[in-house]
Amino acid sequence: MSAAPRPDGQRAARSVPAAASTTGGDPDAGPERIAESATGLDMILTDAALGPLRRLVPPVSSSLRFTAALARRPRTVLGHTGRLVGEWGRIGLGRSEVTPGAKDKRYSDPAWSGNPMLKRAMQAHLVTAQTATQLVDAAALPYAHDERIRFSVTNIVEALAPSNSPALNPSAWKAAIDTGGRSAVSGTRRLVRDLSSAPRVPSMVEPDAFEVGKDLARTPGVVVLRTPVFELIQYQPTTPTVHAVPLVMVPPTINKFYIADLAEGRSIVEHVVGGGQQVFMMSWRNPDARHAEWGLDTYGQAVLDAMAAAERIAGAEQTGLMSFCSGGIITAMVLGHLAAIGQQDRVASATFAVTVLDQARGGTVGAFLDERSAQAATRASAKKGYLDGATLAEVFAWLRPNDLIWNYWVNNYLQGKPPAAFDILYWNADTTRMTAALHRGFLELAVRNSLTEPGAATMLGTPVDLSAVTVDNYVVAGIADHLCPWQSCYATTQLLGGDSRFVLSTSGHIASLVNPPTNPKSTWRTAPSDVPDADEWLASAHTEKGSWWTDYSRWVAERSGAEVPAPTELGGGGPVLGAAPGTYVFDK
Amino acid sequence: MRPASGDGPQLRTITVGGRTLRVSVRPGDGTLTPLLLMNGIGASLEVLQPFVDAVDPRREVIRFDVPGVGGSPKPVLPYTMMTFAPVVAGLLSRLGHREAVDVLGFSWGGGLAQQFAVQHRRRCRRLVLAATGTGSFMVPAHPRVLSKMLTPRRHRDPDYARTIAGEIYGGTMRAHPERAARALHAQSRLGPRRGYYYQLAAGAGWTSLPLLRLIQQPTLVLAGDDDPIIPEVNPRLMARMIPDGQLHLYRGGHLALVTEAPELAPVVDRFLS
Numbered sequence: 001m002s003a004a005p006r007p008d009g010q011r012a013a014r015s016v017p018a019a020a021s022t023t024g025g026d027p028d029a030g031p032e033r034i035a036e037s038a039t040g041l042d043m044i045l046t047d048a049a050l051g052p053l054r055r056l057v058p059p060v061s062s063s064l065r066f067t068a069a070l071a072r073r074p075r076t077v078l079g080h081t082g083r084l085v086g087e088w089g090r091i092g093l094g095r096s097e098v099t100p101g102a103k104d105k106r107y108s109d110p111a112w113s114g115n116p117m118l119k120r121a122m123q124a125h126l127v128t129a130q131t132a133t134q135l136v137d138a139a140a141l142p143y144a145h146d147e148r149i150r151f152s153v154t155n156i157v158e159a160l161a162p163s164n165s166p167a168l169n170p171s172a173w174k175a176a177i178d179t180g181g182r183s184a185v186s187g188t189r190r191l192v193r194d195l196s197s198a199p200r201v202p203s204m205v206e207p208d209a210f211e212v213g214k215d216l217a218r219t220p221g222v223v224v225l226r227t228p229v230f231e232l233i234q235y236q237p238t239t240p241t242v243h244a245v246p247l248v249m250v251p252p253t254i255n256k257f258y259i260a261d262l263a264e265g266r267s268i269v270e271h272v273v274g275g276g277q278q279v280f281m282m283s284w285r286n287p288d289a290r291h292a293e294w295g296l297d298t299y300g301q302a303v304l305d306a307m308a309a310a311e312r313i314a315g316a317e318q319t320g321l322m323s324f325c326s327g328g329i330i331t332a333m334v335l336g337h338l339a340a341i342g343q344q345d346r347v348a349s350a351t352f353a354v355t356v357l358d359q360a361r362g363g364t365v366g367a368f369l370d371e372r373s374a375q376a377a378t379r380a381s382a383k384k385g386y387l388d389g390a391t392l393a394e395v396f397a398w399l400r401p402n403d404l405i406w407n408y409w410v411n412n413y414l415q416g417k418p419p420a421a422f423d424i425l426y427w428n429a430d431t432t433r434m435t436a437a438l439h440r441g442f443l444e445l446a447v448r449n450s451l452t453e454p455g456a457a458t459m460l461g462t463p464v465d466l467s468a469v470t471v472d473n474y475v476v477a478g479i480a481d482h483l484c485p486w487q488s489c490y491a492t493t494q495l496l497g498g499d500s501r502f503v504l505s506t507s508g509h510i511a512s513l514v515n516p517p518t519n520p521k522s523t524w525r526t527a528p529s530d531v532p533d534a535d536e537w538l539a540s541a542h543t544e545k546g547s548w549w550t551d552y553s554r555w556v557a558e559r560s561g562a563e564v565p566a567p568t569e570l571g572g573g574g575p576v577l578g579a580a581p582g583t584y585v586f587d588k
Numbered sequence: 589m590r591p592a593s594g595d596g597p598q599l600r601t602i603t604v605g606g607r608t609l610r611v612s613v614r615p616g617d618g619t620l621t622p623l624l625l626m627n628g629i630g631a632s633l634e635v636l637q638p639f640v641d642a643v644d645p646r647r648e649v650i651r652f653d654v655p656g657v658g659g660s661p662k663p664v665l666p667y668t669m670m671t672f673a674p675v676v677a678g679l680l681s682r683l684g685h686r687e688a689v690d691v692l693g694f695s696w697g698g699g700l701a702q703q704f705a706v707q708h709r710r711r712c713r714r715l716v717l718a719a720t721g722t723g724s725f726m727v728p729a730h731p732r733v734l735s736k737m738l739t740p741r742r743h744r745d746p747d748y749a750r751t752i753a754g755e756i757y758g759g760t761m762r763a764h765p766e767r768a769a770r771a772l773h774a775q776s777r778l779g780p781r782r783g784y785y786y787q788l789a790a791g792a793g794w795t796s797l798p799l800l801r802l803i804q805q806p807t808l809v810l811a812g813d814d815d816p817i818i819p820e821v822n823p824r825l826m827a828r829m830i831p832d833g834q835l836h837l838y839r840g841g842h843l844a845l846v847t848e849a850p851e852l853a854p855v856v857d858r859f860l861s
Contacts, residue, residue, distance in 0.1 A: 193606065196664050196665070197664045207603040207608060208602070208603045211600055211601070211602075212600065212601060213598065213599065213600055214600070286659075290744070578597070579598070583599055583659075586599045586600065586601050586610050586659050587610070587658075587659035588601065588608060588610065588659060588660055588661035
């Protein structure tokens, strides 16, 4: 899903779902859904380097096009603004029937409809927001300009909602009365605390809501290898027998690895270990300015180092790879490298979870990523030596301001309440830096879309040709993922040479990953991935109840060799460097 | 169930009073009073590992990275010894320690330890001050040494650490300067510069001279006879001014607690037991 709503052609001003509804309120805008939109793809790296403000102010070229487009359609503009003025008049007289969309929880407090002043403020905002969106629709700009203008307009309009105002929001008043004014004090304190350090957005979780190693990242294991770039964790098998081929997990290079090892019962690691796999996890070092030169090759070599260690410890000649998001990009390039040097038989299977290799059209992200801004972003991170994770978090938040900014603005500051504790949001706030060289590497891949073209990118000195990679692969995406659109993830099946299994999970970027079988609502779809077109694939797909984790466990088991007795001792006789989750995960 | 090696140090991140700290706890068996270590300037908690390994294994040992150093996030606002001591007290509470602990302050951490012992008297049973002085008012080191302490470069640049180690740390560093870079973990850990300067600033203008008489805990002053940073006269003075103070002068330099831990840890253990 992109951050901007598409025109729906509806004009009647009776109820206003269109303008703000993609971001404003949703019936299940619980933390699960908020978390989905909170996190994401490393490809928004441009903004993270240049700062989120750049997005709020559209580029001059887009603004000029917008104005020019509207100037060519005077009648449309007059029509919209005329209707707006008329509606304003009716609102002033109290005769307007404008109501918020049923899903818009910003105005769920009965005071918004009961108090005449509040009702007018709400109605005026709703119709103005709708008109603004209609004007953007009417301009019918080309894709990239449309995305940019729509983004700015949506952000500004949503910021002006009366529900965000401490003077108007009835829940703020009620909280102040109920607590004898304490809510205002604690709200102000939270505001000062949040604004004093990046990310300068309302916190979505209390800093001590969870503890890594105790509530999160708690699957038992040991650190079996520590290099300057990563620590390798070997997890303790929980089954009497295990598959002979070890499984190495390659996490994203942004945020910490424990997205794959959240609370008990919500950990893919725990699930896969329970399925009889010998699981190894790479925990990336949180790099700093000294590591500016670590690029794609450094990270690719790290994956090879992890594979070698896993093979030695398990006494196997092959490894399975399971990668997530940007970790998948590195994994794909390592596979290309192994294919080029004739060693891809070392890889038993490869999994790409919410990974985009073909960047042809990445929604909002794609629209904002052009060569010039990519270069500017690269220069900015090169100067610092790294890309700051906290800035990236700001960018993600501004992608969905109603869910991630204004919702918490009201809760944390106006009502003075702590945000609800939710493990994914805690993980999301635990940001990491990204080295300047890796940032440059990812942006170059994205701008030129190099992985779609054989030989356009290199890894460790060899050209990468993904069609030469004949390893069996498992590709999983989330249907509501606005950062790695599932259609773009699907394209991976067409890029790789091996047999692909494509699975489409429910929900978005992160919640599609954190999808334990205990979740009664989860479903997944699958179909043979022999059609090039994603939507054609969807039409032929059938829906299965339950979680894709179960399907994956079965799939990877078929590709993990014979069952052997589980090792009694971790580390394969080599040194054990400490207990999981290791030390790198704690580096801020 | 944790694997057997799980009884090694446990790292965690704890936020107290707006400061987020990376904390390491080596569990003990509960028979001895826990020992809280306060570290030198710019040094991550890993630096103290050799000492922790040498100390009685029955003793729980707590270490932390000050803001902006090692694995703790960089501080937004500066702090002073007086405002940071309550953060440490809060940290102990969060770790579940209501009773008093023993405190060892090393170098810069020795200043914080003196402040802590006075300010949070009931949280501190015994005090060890290792290779440390009384802050701004003390018999100063040679200006050449001080100028090299003013920047975190030795923590960032292993080659530089090697060239200056003998001169500023003395003791065995004079013969084996390469061990300084290793002891400082110059390769593996680093905080942003701001962390170092805030730490420096926290000690600037601060002195424990008026505090020394107020330290009521039994105190061991541990100092080297060849420590260019802390001239020997300072520990002698401190041991005399602290009402229940005793001096242990060892042969060696500033980093001996770390580099010659097997010799010095038993001295500390004996004093605390």
